Amino acid sequence: MRIVREARRVVRIVRDTRGATIIEFAVVAPVMILLIMGLSDLAYQGYIMSILDGAMQKAGRDSTIQGNDTTPSGAAIDQKVMASVWLVMKSATYVSSRKSYSQFGNIAPESFRDDNGNKVYDAATECFTDVNGxxxxxxxxxxxxxxxxxxxxxxxxxxxxxxxxxxxxLAGLSQTVTNSSTTYLKNQPYAGQVSYTPTLVCP
Structure with a gap:
């Protein structure tokens, strides 16, 4: 009789599911929280990039105007770009760069005559087209x-x-994010362009 009572008690304990939800939550919650945090971080990066891209497009248009080719004007335009970024990320830092070319086709390595077929310019033996003089x-x-x-x-x-x-x-990622945005623009023809006629240079 005692054995029967003990068996019934064991069956009741086995069938008792009270508290099971807490255990399941403890197992699933860390994974779900990390997943939500990761997705939120990616979404936030995308949001900041969209703001940066939009600000860069506006800055590109402003840069083409006469008078904005000076260093102080460039710094002021940089500040306008970052003013948009700082609205959502106050601690962001930045580095900007500008490079000018006489035409869009020059935004590439200078072409050279690949005599030996190694696809690398050899200064001692090969000629190249000098586009910047x-x-x-x-x-x-x-x-x-x-x-x-x-x-x-x-x-x-x-x-x-x-x-x-x-x-x-914890996931082996850096604590900071670095993103870049680039815009290509053509300055307005507010004066005659100072350009160099490409010439062939040989050793």
Whole structure:
């Protein structure tokens, strides 16, 4: 009789599901929280990038106007871009760069005659087309700065800011995010363009 009572008690304990939800929640919650945090962080990065891209497009249009080719004007335009970013991420830092070219086709390494077929410029034996007049082969023939009238400019802004959630280190990720936005623009023809006629340079 005692054995029967004990067996019934064991069956009741086995069938008792009270408290099971708490255990299930304890198992599932950490995974769900990390997933939600990760998705939120990605969404926030996308939001900041959309703001940066929009501000860069506006800055690109402003940069093409006469008088904005000076260093102070460029710094003021940078500040306008970052003013939009700082509305949503006050601690963001930035680095900007501008390179000018005489035309869109020059935004590439200077072409060269690949005599030996290795696809690498060999200064000792191969000729190249000098598009910027410095008599040296350049992987990037652009000149620093906004350039002048009718010049093509590559304007790049790189921002760095802390992640939305500081626990990113648990997943082996950096605690900061670095994103870049680039815009290509052509300065208005407010004067005659100062350009160099490409010439063939041989050793």
């Amino acid at each position: 410095n008599k040296t082969w350049d992987a990037d023939p652009g000149a620093s700065g906004q350039g002048g009238a009718s010049d093509v400019v590559v304007y790049k802004m790189t921002i760095t800011y802390p992640r939305l959630f500081p626990m990113a280190g």
